[in-house]
Amino acid sequence: MDRALSDPQGATTGPSCYETSFVARLPRTPDYVGIADAAMNHLVEDQRPDGSWGPSLAPPPYRLVPTLAATAATALRQDQDARHVTSAREGLAWLSAHAEEFPPERLPDTGGLEIIVAALLEDLDTLTVGQDAALLHGVHRLAQVHAPARHRLERLRGAMRSGHPLPPYADHFLEVLVSPADTPRSGARWGALLAQGAVACSPAATATLLRAHGGPVPAATAYLVSNARDMGGAQPGFRPIPAFELAWITRDVLRTGSVLPGTAADRMRRALRRSVTPDGVAVGPGAPADGDTTATTLAALRLLGADVDTTPLDRFEDVDAFATFYLGESGPSVTTNAHALEALTGPTPSAQTRRQRHKATEYLLDSQESGGLWTDRWHASPYYATACAMTALSLCAPKRPTPRIKASVDAMLREQRPDGSWGIWGPTLDETAHAAGALIATAVDHRHHDRRQAVSRAAAFLTDALHAHADDAVNTPLWHGKELYQPIQVVRALSVAVTERAARPG
Numbered sequence: 001m002d003r004a005l006s007d008p009q010g011a012t013t014g015p016s017c018y019e020t021s022f023v024a025r026l027p028r029t030p031d032y033v034g035i036a037d038a039a040m041n042h043l044v045e046d047q048r049p050d051g052s053w054g055p056s057l058a059p060p061p062y063r064l065v066p067t068l069a070a071t072a073a074t075a076l077r078q079d080q081d082a083r084h085v086t087s088a089r090e091g092l093a094w095l096s097a098h099a100e101e102f103p104p105e106r107l108p109d110t111g112g113l114e115i116i117v118a119a120l121l122e123d124l125d126t127l128t129v130g131q132d133a134a135l136l137h138g139v140h141r142l143a144q145v146h147a148p149a150r151h152r153l154e155r156l157r158g159a160m161r162s163g164h165p166l167p168p169y170a171d172h173f174l175e176v177l178v179s180p181a182d183t184p185r186s187g188a189r190w191g192a193l194l195a196q197g198a199v200a201c202s203p204a205a206t207a208t209l210l211r212a213h214g215g216p217v218p219a220a221t222a223y224l225v226s227n228a229r230d231m232g233g234a235q236p237g238f239r240p241i242p243a244f245e246l247a248w249i250t251r252d253v254l255r256t257g258s259v260l261p262g263t264a265a266d267r268m269r270r271a272l273r274r275s276v277t278p279d280g281v282a283v284g285p286g287a288p289a290d291g292d293t294t295a296t297t298l299a300a301l302r303l304l305g306a307d308v309d310t311t312p313l314d315r316f317e318d319v320d321a322f323a324t325f326y327l328g329e330s331g332p333s334v335t336t337n338a339h340a341l342e343a344l345t346g347p348t349p350s351a352q353t354r355r356q357r358h359k360a361t362e363y364l365l366d367s368q369e370s371g372g373l374w375t376d377r378w379h380a381s382p383y384y385a386t387a388c389a390m391t392a393l394s395l396c397a398p399k400r401p402t403p404r405i406k407a408s409v410d411a412m413l414r415e416q417r418p419d420g421s422w423g424i425w426g427p428t429l430d431e432t433a434h435a436a437g438a439l440i441a442t443a444v445d446h447r448h449h450d451r452r453q454a455v456s457r458a459a460a461f462l463t464d465a466l467h468a469h470a471d472d473a474v475n476t477p478l479w480h481g482k483e484l485y486q487p488i489q490v491v492r493a494l495s496v497a498v499t500e501r502a503a504r505p506g
Helices: 002-006 017-024 033-046 060-075 082-097 113-124 133-145 147-162 170-177 180-195 203-213 218-230 242-255 262-275 291-303 311-316 334-343 351-367 382-396 402-415 429-441 448-465 488-503
Strands: none
Touching (some): 017 203, 033 082, 113 147, 180 218, 291 334
16 A cells, blocks of 8 residues: 555556567667567567467467467567567467467457457568468468458547547557558647657557657657566556556455554545546546546545545446446446445435445346356456455445345355465466455355355465465466456555455454
8 A cells, every 4th residue: 555655656567468569569769779679578588388478377368469469569570580580480370270269259358359359460461471371371360250340440540530539448549549641630639648658558559659659759758668667678558557556455455354544544545535536537647537446446435434425426327237438338347336336335325326326236136147156347257256246245235135145155165276265267366365355345144164264275375375476377467458467566455455354363
């Protein structure tokens, strides 16, 4: 918490292969050669032995986006050396070998997936020189399979060129929406975005606008240089994300029963209040306000004892649930609605608030799967979604659906691994911290002894895992951005809170 308060511009996620790939594509001019070469070196060194990029535990569909991005960066480098050629060939070989696993309907619901895949396949589909036809066969087949997404991408690009409205989060994906040919029409707007430093918290969008803008912009260049310095040449998935980091840390840690000293609580309240606008709360500068960050911020303020005005949530209320970005978006989010339910739970709810709480509750109940777990579009693991839903329903639902909550507790206990961890692909810090935190926070009279024992085993695992190397599999990123990412301080803060709670009696 101290770090989140003292260094808001440092709030970040772990290294991102996807974002790093676009920085590696910057021209090797005096202004950019240092960060471009550092990014390229990171990509070459980070490639998996099988030729792919992405978390080693993740199945191939989750590695498609980072592998496409890194392969394009290495294959399209103008002054390739032997390392780049080898890296590109190995990436193309992996893509060809796994091409049958990537039809659109089998890919994960990561951010902007359709247009990102279409844009990167467009880049790779132009390769002819220095590459075997057999290696390119898989790329060409993928381009055909994903052709409908290419049409959507072109529509979005056309809308942007003509000045038509785009989805509120479009700036976060500018790396696939812009080209140098757009500069005369959009140059002034892009210059204004770059002058802020980070463009929509995205190194990829920032680097691409720098390329298209045609000249260096000190604030934007400094942003990328700072990232590379802090991450050994790599770039993060999102940075800075001060509001996101502060809200999630506060909410998660306080839900475990941790108590903040008075001065710390006052500082947190002030910082969280500053992030709230009439439109809601954005994860960081340049990003649009979203329903999840808004709801989590308001929930955190409630836990800090603050009076909360939930009016900013109103703009995210859709027909059957709360939206994350805009009304009518495809598929509401379990975690957004769980956090909305927490935010809406106050001592004297109005008629509107009671109606909204009922709506969020019904959506959560309708979304629970038969085994007692939930899944969500913003996280690869059911344990995160289940942790959010079971905690919110047990503490905040107008009429507590006790059998449903008991079923989720049973499911969490059943899914714990023998070493005390949780993990869909393997043991992870993230899933273990959230599962154990939910067993602590869930207010239901059910299996208290089993829950205490499960939390104790989880704490032993977390104590060891907190000392693991950043690249260890226990730190596998599981949150859905453009690719999988991990909000490092959020996960570590909750892990520490769980271990401390497990050490206290009662």
